[in-house]
Amino acid sequence: MTVDYSLYLVTDSTMIPSTSTFLKQVEDAVNNGATLVQLREKEISTLDFIERAKQVHKLTKPKNVPLIINDRVDVALAVDAEGVHVGQDDMPATLVRKLIGPNKILGVTCSNPNEVRQVVREGVADYVGLGTTFATNTKKDVKTPDGVGPIGIRKQMHELSKDIRCVAIGGINHSNANRVVHQCRVGDRSLDGIAVVSCIMASEDAAKATRTLRAELDHTPEWAVVRSFDKRIPNHAVVKNMTSQHPLVHHITNNVVKNFSANVTLAIGASPIMSELPEEFEEFASAIPNIGLVVNLGTPNAELMKVFSKALTVYNKYNKPIVFDPVACGASRARLESCRKLLNQGVVSVIKGNVGEIMSIWKLTPFYQEDVDTGESHMRGVDSISNAKDAEVLEKGVQVATTFGCTVVITGKINYIIGSDKRSVQVAGGDALMGSITGTGCSLGSTIAAFLAAESASPIVGGDILKATEIAVRLYNRAGAEAGKLSKSPGSFMISFLDQLSEVSQNPEEKV
Numbered sequence: 001m002t003v004d005y006s007l008y009l010v011t012d013s014t015m016i017p018s019t020s021t022f023l024k025q026v027e028d029a030v031n032n033g034a035t036l037v038q039l040r041e042k043e044i045s046t047l048d049f050i051e052r053a054k055q056v057h058k059l060t061k062p063k064n065v066p067l068i069i070n071d072r073v074d075v076a077l078a079v080d081a082e083g084v085h086v087g088q089d090d091m092p093a094t095l096v097r098k099l100i101g102p103n104k105i106l107g108v109t110c111s112n113p114n115e116v117r118q119v120v121r122e123g124v125a126d127y128v129g130l131g132t133t134f135a136t137n138t139k140k141d142v143k144t145p146d147g148v149g150p151i152g153i154r155k156q157m158h159e160l161s162k163d164i165r166c167v168a169i170g171g172i173n174h175s176n177a178n179r180v181v182h183q184c185r186v187g188d189r190s191l192d193g194i195a196v197v198s199c200i201m202a203s204e205d206a207a208k209a210t211r212t213l214r215a216e217l218d219h220t221p222e223w224a225v226v227r228s229f230d231k232r233i234p235n236h237a238v239v240k241n242m243t244s245q246h247p248l249v250h251h252i253t254n255n256v257v258k259n260f261s262a263n264v265t266l267a268i269g270a271s272p273i274m275s276e277l278p279e280e281f282e283e284f285a286s287a288i289p290n291i292g293l294v295v296n297l298g299t300p301n302a303e304l305m306k307v308f309s310k311a312l313t314v315y316n317k318y319n320k321p322i323v324f325d326p327v328a329c330g331a332s333r334a335r336l337e338s339c340r341k342l343l344n345q346g347v348v349s350v351i352k353g354n355v356g357e358i359m360s361i362w363k364l365t366p367f368y369q370e371d372v373d374t375g376e377s378h379m380r381g382v383d384s385i386s387n388a389k390d391a392e393v394l395e396k397g398v399q400v401a402t403t404f405g406c407t408v409v410i411t412g413k414i415n416y417i418i419g420s421d422k423r424s425v426q427v428a429g430g431d432a433l434m435g436s437i438t439g440t441g442c443s444l445g446s447t448i449a450a451f452l453a454a455e456s457a458s459p460i461v462g463g464d465i466l467k468a469t470e471i472a473v474r475l476y477n478r479a480g481a482e483a484g485k486l487s488k489s490p491g492s493f494m495i496s497f498l499d500q501l502s503e504v505s506q507n508p509e510e511k512v
């Protein structure tokens with residue numbers, strides 16, 4: 001039997017709005033796109049459970065929607081339901097399979113990669129419910145109450161075998177269903193569906209709630225579409241497209257580089273705005289077509305994390321580009337956790353960092369196993385020290401790009417630019433003196449954001465983020481190389497660098 005797991009309703013009779021009934025909610029759901037129903041009753045007598053299961057089965061069976069009984073094998077057998085779902089503390093899956101036979105559907109709840117590995121080893125389950133995706137009020141005894149986010153779900157998916165289907169559960173609703181489906185991908189494997197309780201069961205209009213979820217599932221967001229560059233367009237035309245638009249670069253950046261980043265943004269012909277006032281983010285992102293955001297983790301604090309978080313949500317809502325600079329994210333656990341939170345909460349267009357930073361972000365991909373830390377890269381302050389070989393760096397960069405569905409820039413003597421579709425380019429250039437003044441790394445983020453903002457408002461390379469980023473990096477490094485010819489000490493280099501950024505941006509022919 002092929003089962004459609006795409007929109008999996010898990011019931012809860014304790015949250016029905018006063019204007020409806022339990023059965024009406026379930027009926028509205030199966031009539032409007034729910035593809036599977038799990039009857040989950042915690043405080044109910046066996047007799048009532050069986051009665052309720054029969055009533056629900058009457059609604060689901062004519063629609064060919066499988067009915068899965070939570071936990072109670074006896075009830076499932078009594079009503080000849082299509083399947084059983086068990087949690088980690090319920091009857092072991094191997095035993096359930098013996099009781100229900102080979103043909104019924106068997107699902108198991110998992111909360112971490114180890115539990116998934118166990119399910120794979122046992123080989124008796126048809127699907128797993130992976131959680132807890134986001135914090136939820138519906139189930140109190142979950143193992144990960146803050147939610148593991150798409151990062152955690154991907155780590156669980158990574159352990160799955162091909163023959164076991166998977167749905168994500170926990171805190172999934174209209175605001176995040178689409179993102180969950182598109183973010184929870186590992187290689188060519190995607191979620192088979194999402195499971196929800198309150199989004200439908202507690203809704204005043206369960207039919208509409210289900211239809212809206214259905215539409216969210218079926219819609220491909222703009223950020224998930226990879227666009228590939230038309231090669232006939234010369235690099236200087238991409239620069240001219242940027243300078244002629246004067247894009248706005250909204251910085252939420254660190255205290256050390258604010259002034260320099262603003263000057264770099266002006267030098268390339270864009271406009272900086274430094275705002276940490278969440279109340280105005282909506283106005284910026286909704287009203288200004290050629291705006292891009294820089295989220296720079298350089299000098300974090302608890303208040304700023306809330307500001308980042310708000311900015312990410314708002315810029316995602318309006319599909320505006322975001323450059324994420326995880327400065328020194330390997331310096332402490334807390335910093336990497338901050339990155340985890342942000343990358344769980346939204347999508348970014350570009351992650352830019354040095355080798356150490358990108359190797360730390362790599363730890364958030366499913367390819368990193370928590371217990372096998374080889375310690376190849378580590379951080380000292382914000383400078384990166386790495387003995388990871390180039391090929392390995394590139395490979396891990398590709399894994400970051402594909403995992404987060406974004407373009408990755410790894411800065412260094414050679415800059416690697418890697419697309420979420422695994423294309424990669426290398427850009428050399430720059431000057432050693434770029435490492436002697438503060439802000440040259442961070443302001444590359446500003447430059448990239450300016451190019452992405454211009455590209456999103458008026459595409460010249462067909463919305464190809466990799467290409468727009470590459471041109472930004474080329475322009476930046478060319479200016480650095482030119483400045484290095486003119487100045488041999490840090491102070492004068494800084495001035496020359498700004499001059500050359502302006503010069504190269506205004507006259508990009510032959511230079512970029």
Ligand code: 3NM
Pocket residue numbers: 010109110129130131132133135136137138139142169170171172195196197198199
């Ligand atoms: N299992 P809602 S979370 C039934 O993490 C259940 O395994 C979870 O409810 C898990 O969609 C959960 O209302 C409740 O957030 C999900």
